[in-house]
Amino acid sequence: MTVTVVDLGVGNLPNVVRAFRRLGADVQVVSQAREVAGARCLVLPGVGAAPPALRRLGETGLAGALRQAVENGAWLLGICLGHQLLFEELTEFGVHRGLGFLSGVVSPLPAGVRVPHMGWARVELTRRGFRSLDGKWFYFVHSFAAQASPEDEAAVVEHEGLRLCAAAQRGRVVGVQFHPEKSGEAGARFLREFLERAS
Numbered sequence: 001m002t003v004t005v006v007d008l009g010v011g012n013l014p015n016v017v018r019a020f021r022r023l024g025a026d027v028q029v030v031s032q033a034r035e036v037a038g039a040r041c042l043v044l045p046g047v048g049a050a051p052p053a054l055r056r057l058g059e060t061g062l063a064g065a066l067r068q069a070v071e072n073g074a075w076l077l078g079i080c081l082g083h084q085l086l087f088e089e090l091t092e093f094g095v096h097r098g099l100g101f102l103s104g105v106v107s108p109l110p111a112g113v114r115v116p117h118m119g120w121a122r123v124e125l126t127r128r129g130f131r132s133l134d135g136k137w138f139y140f141v142h143s144f145a146a147q148a149s150p151e152d153e154a155a156v157v158e159h160e161g162l163r164l165c166a167a168a169q170r171g172r173v174v175g176v177q178f179h180p181e182k183s184g185e186a187g188a189r190f191l192r193e194f195l196e197r198a199s
Helices: 013-022 050-060 062-071 081-085 184-198
Strands: 002-006 026-030 041-044 075-079 087-091 095-097 102-108 117-125 137-142 144-148 153-159 162-170 173-176
Touching: 002 013, 013 026, 013 184, 041 062, 041 081, 050 062, 050 081, 050 095, 062 075, 075 081, 075 184, 081 087, 081 144, 081 173, 087 144, 102 162, 117 162, 137 184, 144 162
Parallel strands: 002 026, 002 041, 041 075, 075 173, 087 102
Antiparallel strands: 087 095, 102 144, 117 137, 117 153, 153 162, 162 173
């Protein structure tokens, strides 16, 4: 299985690459649209602010290439910021249009809760999907969260009484707010299940 990791210049790529290679995947890191459009298994990692990542997606043609790949049947996994970029709209330093693979809006965590949401937290499935997620603990670091549509939300995590979207899926597009590459064996099990589905 070849995993194509998209480099937006805002991701912790070495850890993501190592996580997939430990599972036996052949990993290539790409930054050109032409390298993305024909891929069959894509990963979009990211950390930090959304606007620079969205600008890079637009200026390089990567947004269109990702859409073409998904239309052609590719699997796509977004991690942390990459997960947020999959949604229709992001409200960070203004209002921005996302990739639109998933329905919903990404907004700041509300006033009155600890920000960022950082550390280990238990994930709960909200519909049938990735079995490796249910009841397992994953590592989170984020100040924004997706308000996913009920049709796309796949799992939630609790943070100071709030139930936040931890994972979302529509067809072959999957997003996770946590960092599987930093989540030990639970993260490895999730990535393995993703690879099995994408193969």
